[in-house]
Amino acid sequence: MFTTRPTLQGTFGMVASTHWLASQSAMAVLEDGGNAYDAAVAGAFVLHVVEPHLNGPAGEVPIIVAPAGGDVRVLCGQGVAPAGATVAHYRSLGLDLVPGTGPLASAVPGAFDAWMTLLRDHGTKYLAEVLRHAIGYAADGHPPVERLTATVETVRELFETEWTSSAELYLPGGRAPRPGEPWRNPALAATWRRLVAEAEAAGGDRVAQIEAARRIWREGFVAEAIVAQAARPTMDTSGERHVGTLSAADLAGWSATYETPATYEWDGWTVCKAGPWSQGPAFLQQLALLPPVAAELPAYGSAAYVHQLVEGTKLAMADREAWYGDAADVPLEALLSAPYNDGRRALIGDRCSHELRPGSPGGRVPRLSRHATAAGAASGAAGHLPPPLVAGAGEPTVAPTGATAAEPVVADDGGTRGDTCHIDVVDRWGNMISATPSGGWLQSNPVIPELGFPLGTRLQMTWLEEGLPNSLSPGRRPRTTLSPSLALRDGVPVLAFGTPGGDQQDQWQLHFFLAVALRGHVRGGYDLQGSVDAPNWHTDSFPGSFFPRAMAPGSLTVEGRTEPDVVAELRRRGHRVTVADPWSEGRLCAVARDPRTGVLSAAANPRGMQGYAVGR
Numbered sequence: 001m002f003t004t005r006p007t008l009q010g011t012f013g014m015v016a017s018t019h020w021l022a023s024q025s026a027m028a029v030l031e032d033g034g035n036a037y038d039a040a041v042a043g044a045f046v047l048h049v050v051e052p053h054l055n056g057p058a059g060e061v062p063i064i065v066a067p068a069g070g071d072v073r074v075l076c077g078q079g080v081a082p083a084g085a086t087v088a089h090y091r092s093l094g095l096d097l098v099p100g101t102g103p104l105a106s107a108v109p110g111a112f113d114a115w116m117t118l119l120r121d122h123g124t125k126y127l128a129e130v131l132r133h134a135i136g137y138a139a140d141g142h143p144p145v146e147r148l149t150a151t152v153e154t155v156r157e158l159f160e161t162e163w164t165s166s167a168e169l170y171l172p173g174g175r176a177p178r179p180g181e182p183w184r185n186p187a188l189a190a191t192w193r194r195l196v197a198e199a200e201a202a203g204g205d206r207v208a209q210i211e212a213a214r215r216i217w218r219e220g221f222v223a224e225a226i227v228a229q230a231a232r233p234t235m236d237t238s239g240e241r242h243v244g245t246l247s248a249a250d251l252a253g254w255s256a257t258y259e260t261p262a263t264y265e266w267d268g269w270t271v272c273k274a275g276p277w278s279q280g281p282a283f284l285q286q287l288a289l290l291p292p293v294a295a296e297l298p299a300y301g302s303a304a305y306v307h308q309l310v311e312g313t314k315l316a317m318a319d320r321e322a323w324y325g326d327a328a329d330v331p332l333e334a335l336l337s338a339p340y341n342d343g344r345r346a347l348i349g350d351r352c353s354h355e356l357r358p359g360s361p362g363g364r365v366p367r368l369s370r371h372a373t374a375a376g377a378a379s380g381a382a383g384h385l386p387p388p389l390v391a392g393a394g395e396p397t398v399a400p401t402g403a404t405a406a407e408p409v410v411a412d413d414g415g416t417r418g419d420t421c422h423i424d425v426v427d428r429w430g431n432m433i434s435a436t437p438s439g440g441w442l443q444s445n446p447v448i449p450e451l452g453f454p455l456g457t458r459l460q461m462t463w464l465e466e467g468l469p470n471s472l473s474p475g476r477r478p479r480t481t482l483s484p485s486l487a488l489r490d491g492v493p494v495l496a497f498g499t500p501g502g503d504q505q506d507q508w509q510l511h512f513f514l515a516v517a518l519r520g521h522v523r524g525g526y527d528l529q530g531s532v533d534a535p536n537w538h539t540d541s542f543p544g545s546f547f548p549r550a551m552a553p554g555s556l557t558v559e560g561r562t563e564p565d566v567v568a569e570l571r572r573r574g575h576r577v578t579v580a581d582p583w584s585e586g587r588l589c590a591v592a593r594d595p596r597t598g599v600l601s602a603a604a605n606p607r608g609m610q611g612y613a614v615g616r
Contacts, residue, residue: 004606005613007522007529014602014615015039016589017423018054018500021142022046023604025133026425027614029125036431037065037122038130040423041115044437045134045192047421048453049185050142051610052442053151054500055421056453058109058226059439062274063118064261064486066493068430072486074259074274076477077114078458079107080326083474084245087464090472095238097371098460098472100547101444102236103244105457107478109226111437112217114256120210122431127209128196138452139189141182145610148183152176155443162235163446166454170442187452194221214255223251225450234446237547246455261486264336267294269517270488276323276330276469279545280483283506285316288341289348300518301535303569309514310539310556310575311348313507315357317542322358322366325469326477334361352574354553356542369463372543372551420482420500424591426600432593434484434496436505460547481545485509489595495526497590499605503545504538508586511536516590528590528603535561536585552576559585583607591615 008014013030017023026043030036040063048057061077085107090098099105119130152159152170159167160174169185170176177183195213198220202212216222230244261272264284271287273280289312291297298304323330334340340361347357356373358366420438425431439456447454461479462472470479483505484498495516499508515531522530536559540552556575558567560582571577587608592601602613 003529003533005529005603007525007527008602008613008615009523009525010600010616011428011598012600012616013039013425013427014591014600014613015043015423015425016591016602016604016611016613017043017047018421018587018589018605018611019047019050019145020610020612021050021137022423023612023614026423028133029130030427034125035123035429036425036427036433037118038125039427040425040433040435041119041123042130042133043423043425044115044435045131046137047423047437049134049137049188050145051148051421052185052453053148054419054441055111055437056440056442056456057112058453059437059441059456060107060110060458060480060482061114061435061437062278062280062480062482062484063114063433063435064272064274064484064496065118065122066432066486066496067122072261072272072488072493074261075114075118075256076259076274076277077110077256078277078477078480078482079110079254080475080477081107081459081462081472082245082247082250084247085459085472085474087466087472089245090464093242096464097547097549098462098464099236099238099242100460101457102234102242103230103232103246103445103455104236104242105460106230106244106246106445106455107458108246108250108254109440109456110256111440113214113254116210116214117256120207126206127199127213131192131196135189135192138185138192141184143180144177144183146179147608149176149179151443158235165449166442166447168449169447169452185452187449189452191222191451218252219248222451223248225448226251226455229446229448229455232446244455262332264288266290267292267517268489270491271513272486272488273483276332277326277477278480278483279320279324279503279506281324281332281335282316282320283483283485283509284336285319285341286312286506286510288336289315289345294518297518300515301563301566303566303573306537306566306570307352307573307575308348309510310537311353313510313539314353314541315344315347315359317503318356318358321356321372321543322368323361323469325471325479327471327473328469330469331361331364350573352554354541356551367468369465369468371463371465371549419502422484422498422500422587422589424496424498424589424602426496426591426593428600430593432486432493432496432591434486434498436482436484436498436500438482438500461545479545481505483509485513487513492595493593494595495590495592497588499586499588501586503540503542504586507538508536508588512586512588512590524597525594525599525601526592528592528601532588532590532603532605535559537562538585557585559583587611589613
């Protein structure tokens with residue numbers, strides 16, 4: 001299998017993330033005696049600094065934790081809708097969709113508390129030790145990646161005319177950050193320094209300091225600045241200025257929580273995902289729609305193979321639309337049951353389906369939002385590309401030709417979308433973690449001037465229609481696309497992986513996972529890098545999760561490295577195939593551990609030239 005880099009192997013520790021500085025910072029913590037959880041927290045806060053167009057402290061993060069010898073758990077860092085965020089309130093403002101930007105789209109920030117909870121319960125390091133790398137890059141500067149510059153330029157007019165606090169940080173003197181020149185975020189550095197100082201004043205105990213930091217975030221100077229920002233009238237994608245609903249009580253009353261993962265067993269593997277408040281179980285449904293053993297799949301990479309995976313994805317995503325969400329009792333057991341998936345699998349024929357076909361688990365009648373139904377009809381009539389995207393609209397769906405779909409891209413209309421990050425770590429003791437931080441992008445909301453970061457926009461994923469599983473509901477989580485993965489063999493964690501990419505996350509991960517499971521090995525272990533590098537694909541043949549919630553029936557985007565005869569056969573089967581750039585689909589990261597030998601492995605995506613794996 002062709003690879004751009006080697007699959008790393010060693011016995012001490014491995015990190016893979018979407019930015020080399022985060023990977024190396026996490027590795028530095030491992031070298032300093034920290035475990036996988038200390039390292040992940042340090043790397044995550046560096047990601048906030050070096051990829052502010054992809055995530056921020058006021059965003060969200062689902063985390064899958066596999067302690068050595070312990071049970072796999074999901075740590076939910078997805079905040080809920082504020083108490084005042086009701087369908088009636090948003091409808092009274094004349095809105096049919098939650099805006100893609102601005103404080104009306106802000107859920108309770110979840111990422112910070114989740115990382116602090118992880119550090120408290122599973123880490124060994126003090127708060128100051130894990131934050132020092134992020135503080136250093138924010139205070140002293142780092143050379144920004146090209147995409148950061150492109151994103152800032154895309155929203156220049158908005159920053160200069162409306163979001164002036166963002167202009168002060170990202171356009172000082174009218175000049176955007178430049179690759180190769182150190183860029184600094186002094187306000188963020190000052191925030192973390194003050195937080196550490198106030199936490200240390202709580203006493204010398206590690207846990208006491210972490211708990212103090214959590215209180216400061218929820219009730220102290222950080223909370224005061226967040227609530228003040230939410231109350232400022234802000235121009236959003238509706239074309240109007242709105243204030244948010246986030247209150248001091250909302251912040252004080254929420255904390256990250258642990259949950260049992262959703263799981264599915266396939267051909268000797270057990271895959272763990274977050275629950276149906278995420279899109280994670282869609283990955284499990286995609287596995288359930290496959291033949292139960294790998295040997296019954298069509299030849300890897302063939303048109304028949306891609307066709308079967310794509311059609312299964314459409315069925316799983318249709319069920320996601322009809323059944324997933326925190327505002328309902330999701331029939332997950334039925335959705336993953338053998339009888340249900342036997343019937344669903346029979347719907348996959350030789351031709352591409354252009355329909356949105358949710359199922360009826362347990363005899364229940366599926367219900368789609370009015371917007372999703374209308375989007376399907378409109379997209380089917382207009383052709384296979386969604387409407388133009390607007391500035392700050394959310395994670396990517398279809399990128400313009402030649403763009404990297406997993407990165408924020410400048411759309412044909414000059415709009416931009418935020419994306420996501422990912423980090424995986426495994427240490428010499430066998431602790432493993434997979435996390436997908438996102439939200440709080442620089443293009444989501446104005447920078448909070450006192451803090452150096454903006455609020456998030458995850459509420460844009462909810463519907464302004466009562467009675468749906470993903471209706472906007474106070475105290476409930478918006479259904480997130482964020483979807484880290486962890487897989488076991490014989491009950492032992494062996495593989496952690498994930499990717500940015502919104503609705504594409506569990507499509508790209510399915511292709512990667514099957515490449516690991518089906519294809520060759522390297523040096524006695526899984527060929528992680530070859531599986532990351534393998535040509536990938538995605539479909540938008542279902543309602544998108546981000547404003548403006550478009551869909552593209554029958555669409556299929558493949559990388560230019562896909563064999564021409566495969567593309568021709570897929571088109572013959574009715575797929576509306578777009579051939580994108582050769583390296584444009586996915587930003588996967590992965591780490592692995594062989595429980596028999598203790599050998600650790602890691603790989604990271606070369607697409608976008610940011611991701612890197614490190615280890616020894």
